[in-house]
Amino acid sequence: MSKPIRVLVVEDSEDDHYLLLRELRRNDYAPESLRVEIPETMNAALNKEAWDIVISDYALPQFSAPAALKLVQDRGIDLPFIIMSGAVGEERAVAALKAGAHDFIPKGAMPRLVPAIERELREAESRRARRKAEAEVSDLYENAPCGYHSLDSDGIFVRINNTELSWLGYKREEIVGVKRFRDLVAPNSRKVYEDAFEAFKASGSVRDVEYNIVRKDGSIMPVLLNSSLIRDAQGRYVMSRSIVFDTSERKRLEEQLRHSQKLDAIGKFAGSVASDFNNMIALILKHSQGTLDSLKPGDAMSRPLTLINETGKKAAALTKLLLAFSRRQSVDAKVLDLYYIVAGMEAMLRRMLRENITIEMKLDSSGARVKANPEQIEQIVMILVENAGDAMPAGGTLRFETSRAALDENYCRTHSGVKPGAYAVLSISDTGCGIADPVMPFIFEPFFTTKEHGKGAGLGLSAVYGIVKQAGGCIDVFSEIGKGTAFKIYLPRVEDPAAPSVGAAH
DSSP: OOEEEEEEEEOSOHHHHHHHHHHHHHTTEEEEEEEEOSHHHHHHHHHHOOOSEEEEOSEETTEEHHHHHHHHHHTTOOOOEEEEESSOOHHHHHHHHHHTOSEEEETTOGGGHHHHHHHHHHHHHHHHHHHHHHHHHHHHHHHOSSEEEEEETTSBEEEEOHHHHHHHTOOHHHHTTTOBGGGGBOGGGHHHHHHHHHHHHHHSEEEEEEEEEEOTTSOEEEEEEEEEEEEOTTOOEEEEEEEEEEOHHHHHHHHHHHHHHHHHHHHHHHHHHHHHHHHHHHHHHHHHHHHHHHSOTTOTTHHHHHHHHHHHHHHHHHHHHHHHHHTOSOOOOEEEEHHHHHHHHHHHHHHHSOTTEEEEEEEOTTOOEEEEOHHHHHHHHHHHHHHHHHHOTTOEEEEEEEEEEEEOHHHHHTSTTOOSEEEEEEEEEEOSSOOOTTTGGGTTSTTOOOSOTTSOOSOHHHHHHHHHHHTTOEEEEEEETTTEEEEEEEEEBOOSOOOTTTSSOO
């Protein structure tokens, strides 16, 4: 079969154009061609179509091969360009080749044309393949999910990829040829860096060294670095090449896992202690109440027994919170709608809060149903509302929102024990004082409190945590000092209808 080829011919002679096409057909080509004689028509042809090759006479009345070649070059396209002309001196031919023409063939040497075309087409294809491969390698280097950089013998950056630049927050011109890598190492990592650098110079490589580096904005970023050394023929230090991994997410997940394991361990201990206390308190309450019931009015023992009984009830309430945290409470779970639970509590919540606190509700009535104990859900709301009220002594706004969400695997990887799927969301946020960063990791631990002595046992949020975890959910907390705190509680959503006793507003 004839091979198709698209040829743009810069030629003022129709006969020469015909001879060129005949030579191509004689060599099993099926040419599509266009003959142009002036710059305007050549520009239009280049705009309109893609060509395989340009074959140009050297001199035309209003045009020339060098001018045609420049039109192609100005477009930045790699289009083989062959000059085929009659009487042109050697000096001009050499100048044209130096300017970028790919070959120069005398018109009297027609048999040389097709081999030259085939060679140039092959080389053009090879150049395209090479550029594509180089572009792929460059893209892989620049946009890899890890950082790459090279340093000279003074430790100054000579190359750095886009990924690492974006991590650091610098522009390329602020790094390359300007900064040393050690300039970016955080003070608490300098000793590790210096020790690793000495080992690197001696052995020519380092593996899995962890540093903290400082971004342009001053924030700290943990990284893991592997480096290799390039030496010249005499063994002298020329350049180092390094691959850098951002370990922020890994360290965050490790810290989250440690925190989750810590809470689980505390929960097991607290649960076993609370169970024993619960049994003892139940015995105290039983006998104190029984004795009270048997006393005659005005008996002198009534007052101390009443104090014992009331103290026992307070102890039982605290023990109940501990059991909730340790997830050792027996739970009578029912299908309930968060919309009705929260809406039904609004009047009571308004009575709980000071007049200078405004309540806003944005509740989704389309069905955010979960399977949980309604009393425990109300307990969660009460605890969070009480904390929010304490955080807004000068007044503010308390917002409630129910909604639905789908949690994917990416989210669940960062939240221990949570499975992907459909969830109902209860969000309670305030405009209070906020939670300080150093405090945040401890807020769900039992007995941890920032309140004044005697104003809180530090069991409220730990109970919230245990109730939510026992229901298969999780909690996200967002806080900013001086602006407020938001608790977002995710509970697995169900499609079953709500139980009659909890399925309507009350």
